[in-house]
Amino acid sequence: MIKYIDHFPDPVRHRFDKCEWFDSYGDADVIIHCKSGEISFPTHWGPLSLKTTLMGTEYYIKNNTILGVNSHCILVFNEDTHYASYVRPYERVESLTFNFGPIFLDSFHAYAGLNEQKLLDDPQICQADRVRFFEHVHSISPSISHHIMAIGKMTADFRLNYQRIEEEMSFLYESLLIEHTRMNRLVDTINAKRRSTREEIYRRVHIARDFIDSCYADPISLEQLSEIAYMSKHHLLRQFKLLFKMTPHQYLTLRRLKEAEHLLKTSHLKLNDICCDVGFEDRSSFTRLFKKHYKQTPAQFRLS
Template sequence: MSNRNKNDYSPILHEKSAEYYWKGTGALSIKTFSGGRAMYQAGHGHFAVEEGRYLLLNQGQEYSISIEADLPVESFCVFFPEGFVPEVGRSLTMPVNTLLDEPFRTDNGQIDFVMRTYEILPELSCVLQQMRLDSMQQLHDEARLEEQLYALASVLIGEHLQVRRDIAELPSIKASTRQELYRRLYTGYEYILAYYKQPISVSEVAEAACLSTNHFLRSFKQLFGATPYQIIKEKRLQEAEWLLRHTDLPVTEICFEVGFHSQGSFSTSFARRFGDSPSAYRHEE
């Protein structure tokens, strides 16, 4: 993977690497990976970016990325020119008469996206897949790429508006307090996604979110509809189910690999979640 700078700007970074580390700042960007995961640290947050999700980083955000894998991990990252996404946001949210009266007005501000991982929705996936294919085939068409960037930016604006609606539902008198609480709760959530395979406590996650344990527990369940422990357990079971379907690892090894400490509790939890014991589930597959 190569570093990027303002004198060598490209909207796409498409590379493969089994080991990689870089630290610096960059443009507003989408980070996606396949065949493994990448670990990011940005601000106070820890982010594990896995297949099917993307990390959204704001303009000028300082961050570090590390990849440590047995096989090469494919990265596909898209970088937006400064001011590009806010301008798309203006065109999507302003009244039509305003856009007609001021067609060439530019928005010099920046959108403060919540830094977190997001699910790759079908409309985003379609554009990213086409951009990835273009990159592999070394197709360079400026008009085509510009349209693709507009399509991606439109999805990001939609996500941002949904996040604002979610923030508005949190209990607080001040909007700024709701926004800060949302960011801290997601910092805790991302910490769980990054380290769920390891022994982690609720108090540890709350500390990562810079919240008291009681405040964190109460607010976390309201936002996510589940407790931190339930999220941790679900992630471990999902990972175990994937390993059973895609690898030949022994059930006992899978049990400890995903973070369970007892094969008995693993088998019981797996059966409740998927309707069969791990061994029976593998045979049925």
């Protein structure tokens, strides 16, 4: 069963705990698709969920780490993760969250782990281990994007499209597992003997990267990142470059340039305002770095 919610719950009137969730939705999968301005939710329990937006940026706080999610990325939280969330003042967000219930997960993983003959012999079998996903923001793959957009459009008439949405939810989760497999291969490239060590390095380096993606407009130092990731500066620098093929400072500069590119294409803000909004300290360094990357000055890029 799938339940559909087209508005955020009242952040004051609800407890947002596990008991309240199962009292309200039981074992159902739940799609939350709503538009909102400024709103804030306290730390609360959640089921396994995939989070994205179709417009704007929604922020999540987990273990004092800020994670910004927009239409170009996704964030997965495992069941029993506790987190807070908010939408900033003066921003409009179209939020889209897919919550996967226990019946769906058990049946899907039972299917994924069996051969065709066993599935024919016992189609109701539902014993299998679930996957623990990496809880960090990552770029949205073409396959995941396709299924998200399809479901987002079909929720306009949820009852009419219910069966198709049910199918797309299955395909979406399958694509999520494929992406998880790709991440596991990336973990295996980390130079450490124990699998648990490789996973921990991967997790901590992504904490630093997620912080850059969410707070790129603020001054960010390597020392600050090392404290957030709980790694030494030299260890973080080396592992970050191995995973992302660039240093944290280079990643930060690129993140700011990409946001400037977006604002130049979609807004009428003055160049000085864009420079400040994306985190550059002065117009000259912004222009120089932008021209080096895009082969045009910001003014030329806007007119092209």
